Amino acid sequence: MIVAVDCSVFGFDGQHLKILLIKRGFEPCVEEWSLMGGFVQPDESADEAANRVLKTLTGLSGLYLEQLQTYTKVDRDPIERTVSIAFFALIDIHQYEQRLNDQFHAEWFKLDEIPDLIFDHPQMVQTARQKLRYKAALHPLLFELLPQRFTLPLLQSLFEDVYETKFDKGNFSRKIISTGMLIKQKEKDRAGSKKGRFIISWIKNITGRTFTPS
Amino acid sequence: MIVAVDCSVFGFDGQHLKILLIKRGFEPCVEEWSLMGGFVQPDESADEAANRVLKTLTGLSGLYLEQLQTYTKVDRDPIERTVSIAFFALIDIHQYEQRLNDQFHAEWFKLDEIPDLIFDHPQMVQTARQKLRYKAALHPLLFELLPQRFTLPLLQSLFEDVYETKFDKGNFSRKIISTGMLIKQKEKDRAGSKKGRFIISWIKNITGRTFTPS
């Protein structure tokens, strides 16, 4: 039986949450859109395979990566029996290097504009999205989508896009600050706002802290 | 590559949460304790395989079954490269039929008295336990461990054993009742208590309701 990995890669461009898809260059289903994936090699675990695939696609290592679920329907691959271990990854979209892009014809898609995907990839994307929402409500996850230094309004717009709702800025601010995971810098970011927003950065290595957005 | 399933089967005997383990009757690691598992056949999905395995072990179909995680370390099986899709299942321990038991030398173990297990099964058990706690805090899951008709004090002792803590009976009662998922019966259960406890039953098919224990 063949064992594959498929990755739902999420990014945030400042406006919308997006997912990275590639146009397949090989059979079956050439020229159709799909998640980035690959086969698990004899000398690697699935996690290693997923990291390898992501490195190949984005040029980046050490991305936030989490195993989602394994898809095993008998006929999910029309050619040969294949089980696929689905992952989702979070990436700072601005670190994504365009140069490797062309090789795979990769593109970022807004989540409500996803094209038809091969096999059971639509289901993987949906599950990835659900898990992202579910987990981000309790864990500091979405920071992985932002640069090291960002602003609170930007973080809020990310949460609002992920949860498709609006949050009260006062309550949002208090909730996020109260986690103790953010450090307010002295500098402000003055682009696109009359006042300016304080830059904040994220303490990545606090373990065990959880929070819910308001 | 070989694809297997392994199931962490939980039960509740009225006192403690327990897990069902078997003594392996075949190589490798004969006579050692392990989770109940099996190989995914060419004509079945992993879910079907897990259900088949559970049916073989317990004689029961339609158990609560959920995919946990897939274990893929290269050398996790010393004989041949095998990936294992781990599941956890919840069972009303009293429906478990002893007759099929002997075939596998199955036994229930308290979670703090689990013997050495083969391969990465200890990790599977730990992850299963974590997921059970995590999910039961938000979803009506633990009812699956009880008979159709049970009492509130019994439910509370189940929660207390799962979370290794004590809950206030008043607050617990209100919280559980407020979910609207329980029906208080007219009858009482008079065994082992001076007053008696009202029997309650569980409305299984309410979707979307969630709750947190107090």
Added chain:
DNA sequence: GCAAAAGTGTTTATGCTACACCCATGT
């Protein structure tokens, strides 16, 4: 009657929501 466990009520504390208000700056 008394002990023991079931079940109910009540007070207090906490946290969340909504919304009003102030602040800094570009035009």
Added chain:
DNA sequence: ACATGGGTGTAGCATAAACACTTTTGC
């Protein structure tokens, strides 16, 4: 000066925690 978006303060509401109280029965 004023419009705009950033940031802070606060009153009211809803929920949760702690604990006192009542009920029912076996002994």
